[in-house]
Amino acid sequence: MPKDGGIGASTKRREDVRFLTGKGRYTDDINIRGQAYAWFIRSDVAHGKINSIDSSAAEAMPGVVKVFTAADFAGVGGIPCGWQVTDRFGKVMQEPKHPVLADGKVRHVGDPIAVVVAETLEQARDAAEAVEIDITELPAVVNMKAALLPDSPKVHEELTSNLCYDWGFVEENKAAVDEAFEKAAHVTTLELVNNRLVANPMEPRVAVGDFESHSGQHTLYTTSQNPHVIRLLMGAFVLGIPEHKLRVVAPDVGGGFGSKIYHYAEEAFVTFAAKALNRPVKWTSSRSEAFLSDAQGRDHVTKIQLALDADNNFTALRTDTYANMGAYLSTFAPSIPTWLHGTLMAGNYRTPLIYVNVKAVFTNTIPVDAYRGAGRPEATFQLERLVDKAARELGVSPIELRRQNFIKPDQFPYQTPVAVVYDTGNYHATLDRVLEISNYAGFEARAAESKARGKLRGFGLAHYIEACGIAPSNLVGQLGARAGLYESASVRVNATGSITVFTGSHSHGQGHETSFAQVVAEMIGIDAGQIDIVHGDTSNTPMGMGTYGSRSLAVGGSAIVKATNKIINKAKKIAAHLLEASEGDIELKDGKFTVAGTDKSVDWVGVTLAAYVPHNYPLESMEPGLEETAFYDPSNFTYPSGGYACEVEVCPETGKVTICAFSAADDFGNIVNPMIVEGQVQGGLAQGIGQALMENCAYDENGQLLSGSFMDYAMPRADDFPMFTVDHSCNTPCTHNPLGVKGCGEAGAIGSPPAVVNAVIDALHRAGRTDIAHIDMPLTPSRVWSAMNA
């Protein structure tokens, strides 16, 4: 029965009241008296030597305060990278310098060269045109394989080549994997591209820097998914500001999808300039700038092979992947194609031997980092396309080949050959469920109906596994992370019983203010309306690592549970004192403390009031007040999984693909707010199907970004999709966090691309075109038509 509050209730999102009535307060809504405006001058060429910058004419223009160049940042640190990957030979990755403003060279279109700060934005933009920058264009390298040739231009002179690292995982398994391939009854090989994407959150990035000269206090308002991480990276590594003199605030943030995790040059710039000029400095990205300066996603080129025995059991898997880093290492870029990708290559299967090779490559393109799913969509896409291709080569059903090779429900916890241990899951259940909700049984009839209309109908299936709830700090430390990945919460109970929860997580569309309150309400038994969630300000929230990787409920929510348990324990002691009973006999239910087996009770407010008005209170043994902080460091990742089914119609004349139906059966463990979960899945599906059919970030051979606006970068719209069927009734709770939750934010974007492509290939094969083994995403009408007419 649906609940009307607490865990499991589809409580409407309280934050939507302000978002839908225009009362959200975003970074661009923050205007500080006396602020100046920054306009970044960015490189038009992908690779070039800066011969000279003459800003004298610009500085004489009306309203111009100062023009900054790299010279102003002498002595300032570069933008740091937060993860150091060690390669297959035990060598650490090549890590280039990343100056705040380009110093001597530009390395991608959009690389910031100079910044004009003026009284108004218009004056800054006008003056930017008067800054004379003389650049000698150098040959650019865009293609990853070309970048690794000995005669390739080097993106960074100080490095030995454009190879960031050559990673092998698990290196010790390589020989055994190769041997298994030699013995295989069948080998399926697939080469594919995971297309580069632009995150395009609805709100472009904004940064406002402020400085108080009398106290030395800096404040940065920024569109960030993790203000504490920005404070640490920027404070310690770029500008050398101690944490107590740097406050970072990420207020309402209009979507991130990964692109707002990273520390960007613009944040360091406004913070630095606010002090240099002793006045606030504001920068607001235009959409065009977002295309040039936000970290982009995906961009893998892969060859993957599956070995099978005579009974169609998977015996080994190996991959060769080239992963584009772009021109510089964005904050978490090195970890994405390695630890967030290689460790997922077992997928839902019992493949005993796996070897993953990833070469990360520098090119003269915009940096690449995590984008919704981050490494896991790349892994899932390869694997699920490969299994589909194997089934077609062997003449067996892709559904049955999957079922046969799935990890069985009684095999959990399951140790994969790629390090991770899946705690729980039931892939057979999600497969059955997705076939049921997609009405697979009725597919042939629908295909016949499509055929009668001259359309080719296809059914595509994909399963995924992801690793969320990142992550055990000691483990990621061994893997090269330069940060811990715990989460934090402070629960402040007020005198009259209301509660303010300060979380280190950050909500930028996830609905934390609603779902986190539901957790605390459930634990104490009071109305969620009595509980507020505060996030996004380093001055009042405990040090937390922020929101990405579907981690917030699993890690941040667990910290809230821990802190709330401390509150309950203390409250029980107070109640025991008030009720003159033993603490062990006190029970908390529905916001009331009762002495077990009696009718003696005190309500929640009676206890909280006693804590703050401690007249009748055991002051000799207990402090007054009711406020607790907890840090939670997970002991494992969480492993959401699911089965996705896509049904398409392909128009044989034009190659246009229409999504007729899309069904998702996910296992997210326990669910706190089913409505929010459904919304997360729907949004993920939209982005995943967008990647599969429409979105593509394109560069020409000179490194010019060709898809630099929504005219050329096709963002999906509501009318590109049917209504999705989303189900999360199959759930195997996570065994190692107190909520039993797994995370749902990225699943849709991970599982959907292979389901779409598998459906299109199915449609073509059913029409007799079994020669078309693969089409690279996005499956635009032109690509599908070209494949059909090759």
Next chain:
Amino acid sequence: MQLTDQRDIKAPPATVWAAILDPDMLKAAVPGCESVVGSVEDGFEAVVVQKVGPVKARFTGMVKLSDIVPGESLTISGEGKGGPAGFAKGGAKVRFEAIPEGTRLSYEVEANVGGKLAQLGSRIIDGFAKKMADEFFERFQQAVEGPQEPDTPPEPVAEGEAAPEQKKGWIKRLLG
């Protein structure tokens, strides 16, 4: 983008050759050209106003003649910077061949754009470059063949595509 084409001009090769080295002739032939100054040896400095799709800009840049084999072939190359609009560069390898009717010009054109032009206008660059090249040689042909004086076009903007007037406000905002 690359394209090759040819064009027959009713004038002897010597006349055509002399014309292509003449800055006034270049000015007349380059669509949207406002001025050309300089010499064959040092290169020409040109100001060209052009509109590529949504991007209209005044490009200032150098035009150079190289690989000169008198009377036979040369390479015209140019690079123009359009401020916030980005840049365009391109070149044409031109061969001169005597034919009974006069001179046959064969040319291979290559064009590249960068910055905002690439980000916003890449879809239409190929068509635009072809149109520019055709127009250049058309105007050059007219200028050489006469009898009419080489016209300075009344509207220096060669429209990449017909853009209604009311759209300009939007385009301006986009580039601001």
